[in-house]
Amino acid sequence: MSPLRPPSPPHPSGRRIKNPHQLIAESGADLEGHGLKRTMGLFQLVCFGVGAVVGTGIFVGLSDSVAEAGPAVVLSFVLAAITCIFTAFSFAELGSAIPVSGSSYSFAYATLGERVAFLVGWCLLLEYGVSVSAVAVGWSQYVNELLDSLFGAQLPAALSAGPGDGGVINLPAVLVVMMAATLLARGVRESAGATAAMAVLKITILVLFCVIAFTAFEHGNLTPFFAQGAGGVTAGASLAFFSYIGFDAITTAGEEVRNPRRNIPIAIMVCIGLVTLLYCAVALAAIGALGPKAVADRPAALSIVVDQVTDSTVGGGIIAFGAVVAIASVVLAVMYGQTRILMSMSRDGLIPRIFERVSPRTSTPVANTWIVAVVFAVPAAFSSLDVVVNLTTIGALATMVAVNLAVIVLRRRNPEVKGSFRVPLYPLSPLLGVAFCLYLMYGTGWATWVQFAVFLGVGSAVYAFYGRSRSRLAGAGAAR
Template sequence: MTSRIKSPSRLIAESGADLEGHGLRRTMGLFQLVSFGIGAIVGTGIFVGLSDSVSAAGPAVVISFVLAAVTCVFTAFSFAELGSAIPVSGSSYSFAYASLGERVAFLTGWCLLLEYGVSVSAVAVGWSQYLNELLDSVIGWQLPAALSAGPGDGGVVNLPAVIVILLAALLLVRGVRESARATAAMAILKIVILVVFCAIGFTAYQNGHLSPFAGSGFSGITAGASLAFFSFIGFDAITTAGEEVKNPRRNIPLAILICIGAVTVLYCAVALAAIGALGPDAVADQPAALSVVVDKVTDSTIGGGIIAFGAVVAIASVVLAVMYGQTRILMSMSRDGLVPRIFEHVSPKTRTPVANTWIVALVFAVLAAFATLGMVVNLTTIGTLATMAVVNIAVITLRRRNPELARSFRVPLYPLSPILGVAFCVYLMWGTGWVTWLEFAGFLVVGLLVYAGYGRRHSRLVTDPEYAGQPVD
């Protein structure tokens, strides 16, 4: 039995080959790519999820953020090398196909439904919470719970979460250039808002609020790191833009490392400012924690309203960027025949996958309408960590299988770096808890059934005459 591995050269050739002449257009430079990465990362995790991380780790949440960042750095090195060597839209799915075979690639793409698709729903739910905070600050009125929360949060349907997903889809189908411009503007705004928050929070900083620093011990730091990792999800979305980036072999690795460094510093500063101003108890279990901190420090709702506005913009940009990543991964899987062909069709007018985008939007808008944030965060986290572990393994495998492959970036301290990347990913996966592990196992079983029932039989390696009689690598 063959392992059904596609060579990197074949993946690159297929990504640029379009029989209708309507392929994706390279329009994104380094600045747009960094803005896209920050747009994908900074959102619900810091604006909404900070309170959960503080609940678990207390003031030591700063260490949790660093631990999550270290995990990301090792994996970022691997993404940077693979993104420079195989600059296609499929991200970790394509990397797995080139190194570990079709079955692992399909399961990786299946897990990316958690990282991108399900996280779109989670992010949209967080957006809805801050929208209500903004409305309360500006006009003293909030949407009724029945229309702004799912059944698990005491509501009926989360209408704002549905609306933000549909608006993002509308912008995405208009074109990548328009989406990139919007994401860049929103990325700049969200950084400014978080810097302003830090400036306000540090005016009320008290050392006593950081004591005891690690009251929950190392187990609390680990649990906090698993939760904090959600705040970093999205940096790998940069590699999904491989076919729409100018000079991808240079810009993709550079953008990844810039984003991880900038976001880590920003997150640690925000956590210190929030806890230093009010103490961990006042920050814990506050869905709109940053607005609460500013309101109490300034003794006014105006500052909190500004932060809420920044959060609404920031989280909307995450929806846009992450949904973009999901559609490009499904496009790559569709090209390979592992999911239906409708996902690979590109509009000749806008050069975007229109049907793909609307299908993704509608499916995950339904989930966002009825889900709670807590329902999906841990499952999203474990799925993301699993795909990142695969990427680290893919670096080692591809170095051995294709040593001649052009790589404009190479991971430092090879092979220690990718090995540590795998170890940190597994460690944080363990911190999500056994219930999440059981849910994830069930999700993988379903994925295997889908692959056996559809993907394996419809794979281009089986059905396409181009591959007939050719050995599979």
């Protein structure tokens, strides 16, 4: 356990940087943090990570990646995984050394300074917040597919789609957000248990899909393998990366995990490895059974593959059920991560204090949870959100660049802060993590870069006119 230190003195460069020892002490990370209870074990933490990752990206986004890369989409998933692995090493070291709930935001605050930390937290609104709305809309679509498979009927368009999709209000999308909020507000034990059950179920269904699809596998469907060339593999990897977004949510549970210094690194590595194997197997099975063109043209390709192979609609119904479960678990896990990020920012005074309040009855940030639910249920209810996949991806990659740099800075500035995991091949590994992230950011296209620049500009203005003057770190410096 690291010794407690006084508040960080001003950094020679003038940047506001919070001492890692102070960060740990304020969160109570080695004990019980701000009323949060340590109820999650390693298995639940792995399931939480899988729950945050496996969802819309593989059930819906596979067709987009195949359209870019063809059969070589398998390499796109591997390239995206390599990017994740290098960054996962950095997350694992930082998560075990600084086991607090703020994840990338807190790591940046302890190394790169308050302004960068605020912008990292701002980017996490894309990775966690905006994606909740988009994923909820996807959940609504799969609910209708499941109802059609089971009963031959669907919900009225007016009540299951936003105005942009010919409806009035998307009630199922609102429902899944509110169900997730209810579970999260009741307690971490309940939400972690639900996430674990859903993670096991959706992995089982995807494995079942692979077993069925490989019975119709034809090698000819994989040729030509590099149908779109190396550029297609890169573009496919930028899209495939969306399928991995969420694994870093594991580090947001730093204050609610038993033995976080050991369990967080293990959970991150197991999650990345398991998801990569699953994605590559699903992609090979789907393309081998139908061919790349058929998969690229069908957003619901997994259901169609099973229907054709089994010559029945029952299999497609099972896949639709799996998608409903998978996407619901993503909403639950991602909302959890968003509330913990906001709680950490609130503790630092950068956003209103209501986000840091923990209920003494449930040991959860109840007000924070319901604010997040309401704010992101509104766009889910009234927008089509076709979406922001590239914008969400570039935001996530930008935070990962910051995390890789944070490892290097932490080792140089605070070599005494150590966890149970150390990045291998340091400093090559984090530098490669930065390089791969920038490479995939390049693949999102110039239009996405323009949108992202505007988004960062707004975030910088919010920090300048609100967060900077209310920062508790600045207040502590003034007091001295």
